[in-house]
Amino acid sequence: xxxxxxxxxxxxxxxxxxxxxxxxxxxxxxxxxxxxxxxxxxxxxxxxxxxxxxxxxxxxxxxxxxxxxxxxxxxxxxxxxxxxxxxxxxxxxxxxxxxxxxxxxxxxxxxxxxxx
Amino acid sequence: xxxxxxxxxxxxxxxxxxxxxxxxxxxxxxxxxxxxxxxxxxxxxxxxxxxxxxxxxxxxxxxxxxxxxxxxxxxxxxxxxxxxxxxxxxxxxxxxxxxxxxxxxxxxxxxxxx
Numbered sequence: 061x062x063x064x065x066x067x068x069x070x071x072x073x074x075x076x077x078x079x080x081x082x083x084x085x086x087x088x089x090x091x092x093x094x095x096x097x098x099x100x101x102x103x104x105x106x107x108x109x110x111x112x113x114x115x116x117x118x119x120x121x122x123x124x125x126x127x128x129x130x131x132x133x134x135x136x137x138x139x140x141x142x143x144x145x146x147x148x149x150x151x152x153x154x155x156x157x158x159x160x161x162x163x164x165x166x167x168x169x170x171x172x173x174x175x176x
Numbered sequence: 177x178x179x180x181x182x183x184x185x186x187x188x189x190x191x192x193x194x195x196x197x198x199x200x201x202x203x204x205x206x207x208x209x210x211x212x213x214x215x216x217x218x219x220x221x222x223x224x225x226x227x228x229x230x231x232x233x234x235x236x237x238x239x240x241x242x243x244x245x246x247x248x249x250x251x252x253x254x255x256x257x258x259x260x261x262x263x264x265x266x267x268x269x270x271x272x273x274x275x276x277x278x279x280x281x282x283x284x285x286x287x288x289x290x
Contacts, residue, residue, distance in 0.1 A: 100184070100282055101282055102178070102180060102263070102279070102280035102281050102282045102283070103220070103263075103280040105277070150219055150220075164210065164222050164225075165278060166222075167219035167220050167221070168219060169218065169219050170217075170218070170219050172217075
């Protein structure tokens, strides 16, 4: 079984709709992240959470919100979807036990979102 | 200017070829460096870390030049299975938050053909 899972894997929605993307992990990591990936651009950080009570905005948080329901779950919401939020979304985790610069991240399989 | 820049490619090479990818970064607070591999429509996965002294993992060799803020990845004896996008990733210490942030390049696409 995958350590980091995302649901749904693919989603088509209409402008103005609310949509939630979910992420779960069994790695026991306390740090979780949401990224989006667009063609020709690197992954860009939307939100990150270092533990259940710690949530922070990334570089492109406008139009998004998150919820850390438990250590293993981190959800991303688009309150009112717009077409330029069409992208590939990745959840990632990392281990704060490695609190040094060699800390790496483990990614879920991604959610492909199309906003019409 | 992007914080991490890579040649997007694609690099089209025959099996058995040697191919090199380059990456430059702009943030002098960068502490550590990685190459990730991303297959088409899949998630990025760590390929290898990059150390100042250079390091090798089988057919893959990574080099770092801190003075020039330049990272490279060399793949020898290319296999069909090496076809993927290679992401240059830099770990930057964020002084305001006291945490490390990964910054991803847009990737270099490699296509190995028979």
